[in-house]
Amino acid sequence: MHFRHITISGEPGSGKSSVGRELARIYGMDIVSTGALQRELAVRWAYQLWMSTRELNLISRLIRV
Known part of the structure; x- marks a missing residue:
């Protein structure tokens, strides 16, 4: 079976969701x-x-890795 994965990253509001859709x-x-x-x-x-x-x-701000 062949899997394809695409990862999109960027700043908030940069259009990641639009490109992903x-x-x-x-x-x-x-x-x-x-x-x-x-x-x-x-x-x-x-x-x-x-x-x-x-x-x-x-709390999560205190324990960031």
Whole structure:
């Protein structure tokens, strides 16, 4: 089986999602948004730890690797 992966990075508002959607349309690929994934994980962690996402975000700034 042959897999293709395309990674797009850039500054906020630089058009990454627009380019990704167009490439997905042209090549028949799926899109995985790491930003959406990170936000979903943050919400789940906050729920499990009984924290607001704001509190979780403040803690994450202290433990960056």
